[in-house]
Amino acid sequence: MIEILFILSAVIALACALITVTSHNAVHALLFMVVMMLAIALIFYLLGAPFAAALQVIVYAGAIIVLFIFVTMMLHQGQRSIESEHQLFSLRRAGLPMLLSLVLFIEVVVLLYSGEQNALSTSANSDSTKEVGMLLFGRYHQLIILAALMLLSALIGAIHIATPSNPVQGEQ
Amino acid sequence: MTLPLSWLISFSLALFAIGVFGVVARRNLIFMLISIEIMLNAVALLFVAGATMHPGSDGQIIYLLILAMAAAEIAIGLALVITMFRRWHSLDIDILSKMRG
Secondary structure (H helix, E strand, O other): OHHHHHHHHHHHHHHHHHHHHHOOOHHHHHHHHHHHHHHHHHHHHHOOOHHHHHHHHHHHHHHHHHHHHHHHHHHOOOHHHHHHHHHHOOHHHHHHHHHHHHHHHHHHHHHHHHOOOOEEEOOOOOOHHHHHHHHHOOOOHHHHHHHHHHHHHHHHHHHHHHOOOOHHHHOO | OEEEHHHHHHHHHHHHHHHHHHHHHOOEHHHHHHHHHHHHHHHHHHHHHHHHHOOOOHHHHHHHHHHHHHHHHHHHHHHHHHHHHHHHOOOEHHHHHHOOO
16 A cells, blocks of 8 residues: 555656656746655655655745745746747757766666665654654754754845845946 | 665655756756755655664654755755846856856
């Protein structure tokens, strides 16, 4: 049962990732990426990590992708941007990168199946969320402070870069 | 109820390879950022899979940190996208090769 669910969501995630990477319309690509995030959240749940699944839906699909969509809509120029994207990227000219990443994938799969098989138990332990909380505010509390500092500096940096009246813009 | 670990690693690597393809093949800055997000997701999946394999939930803590890093990276990346669009009215990454100094 779990295997079937895993294979289904893995196929959905891979198909959506491929469509995302090869799409010409940025908004369509982002919506397919939301589907990919939801499929990965399902896999997290199957792995017995409900907290990670919830965060995947809330933070990735709910916050990061929405930020992306806002910026894309700000910069979108309708048909013109789609046409210029057709000029910038076509599947026919993308053969070499596709070959390279395919080789990378095949290489590791061969490596993986040449060794012995390792089984992974997915007993859904209900204490997983509690355990994450204990670790988060116990052994790893300094990492949380570091993450907060990183987010703060990213916020300040983003505001500084995107403000139109900074000296870099004034040079033009 | 077991899932073979090799399935998870294969899936994560396929996702990562798709992300690598996107970064290498696309020339639009927004799509490159999206591909980076896909790669980060693949790595996060590997960490969560590792957390279920070993006792303890340390992998999920790393997943949280990857999440925070992705948010910070996307905030700065999108600010750069907006600035680039304002100056050159295009998101073609090749334009940036004309920068001097």
